[in-house]
Amino acid sequence: MPESYVPKEAITHGDGGTAALAIGEAESLERPPGAGPPSAPPTGKPRGLWSDAWHDLRRNPVFVISGLVIIFLAIIAIWPQLIATGNPYRADLAKAQAGAEPGHPFGFDTQGRDVYTRVVYGARASITVGTCATAGAALLGSLLGALAGFYGGWGDNLLSRTADIFFGIPVILGGLVFLSVITSSTVWPVVGFIVLLGWPQVARIARGSVVTAKQNDYVQAARALGAGNRRMLLRHIAPNAIAPVIVVATIALGTYIALEATLSYLGAGLKPPTVSWGIDISAASTYIRNAPHMLLWPAGALSITVLAFIMLGDAVRDALDPKLR
Template structure:
């Protein structure tokens, strides 16, 4: 083979994203595949009405949490008058009044902030724990994988609600408001501590499937360290299932927070929480059903929004669903 033929062959291999020996340092053989995956997924999402329903609701509740005064119609949730106690909805007060005579619409609106803060904070912690532990277990394997997997199994044995309930019951009081035993930070951490295992399993399985690929072997042969291989070549392939799991889990965490608060171990008054509102209104459900109905509807819609988006992402990112 002449020098010109060898040069032409080398050029063709680089353009195709492969080499006869080592991968070209300027070419990522997975980039085109990843771009195709995300472009195809976006095209599928744009045609999915459930995705748009979930996205619109998610944006609505996010804006509600950021600027609640806009949705509260200028009503102060702490401006109460016992003369209006349990008054039914009207044209001036769409959600009526609570037991203390406070405008119930503003109370429900302000409850979105704590719920979303807890949901997002808990999921961030879940991702940090799950991705780190899963990546290490899947990449190194052997004894490391065995130990980390058994630790995850121990946490799997404790149900999410029960584990968080026990932890919040025995958690120490602190002087930092957000992470005291009944603050939003403590509730989020308690739920994250017993909810990271599924993310770990997803990442671990993806890392095991990808680490034997040719481009990973090429990166290792070129002298790339373990950290670089994990971050640049392996973890990007675990994004799709983790993204789906993350979206759904935000809804699950919000529902779990409301459950813990309803049981008396989550947020405490004077905090605003849908769980607190449902718990306070249950004794008056016959005379004032709106006290339970409205926070329950908003809570359900919020959880449904994230689950709809997660289901749509799962279908869009799974090629078998588009076949």
């Protein structure tokens, strides 16, 4: 060991270049002969909001479990034949209200139809209504809320007063009145009603996010550099204001599925021959003492679906909200 060797631990760190040079010299003396220069520390690109949120979501067991449940529900909604080979409309009155038997694990309903097959096929109507209603309400509410929050003025006041009117309409009572005059058995009247009453909530969230985002320094800098309103709204404001809308829409999806089932249970939502969990729950409620399986299986499927979407929304909210980190 050379006599001039000084351990690098004995070198005090200072603000000048002398200490840094001494540390570098000490490290060079510690390296074995023939070794190359030390590699520079990795300088990875810092994660943004979305990459950071995805990093947290992948490690959140609530998100993973709810995501797997939702993927499974989406698959059976698109291809119910994968796990149910029967016909949901096939009736055998000789087996009315009968319990489980081989090949029919959930038993039969009052008309002798296989409850298992109807539970599987009922996922299609619920997922379709929830997805389409959420997409419609999110798009309409985001567009109106973003324009009102960005431009302000009389348009903002008009949106606020219109939203207050829709907030004052009772959802269940409004659905009974609105859907009772429609005889269609498809899902689209129910989707249209939910969008009609669901967009004000999204619009209010989007408006508040845009009002907050447009006050940031980068938006003011873009305005000073001559960026137009369209460019500022689409390029700078919308990407930074969309996170709360996604959170609200994800949680609302489960709420809309429950709303469809409630309206169908009351006879104002989906109507036969459409296969729906709400319709089957309504038909089975009278026979809960004699044949509880008719009610428990579709009600359980509905509860699991709603819970999965609400859990997913909570996980997304925790990941996208910096104040909860």
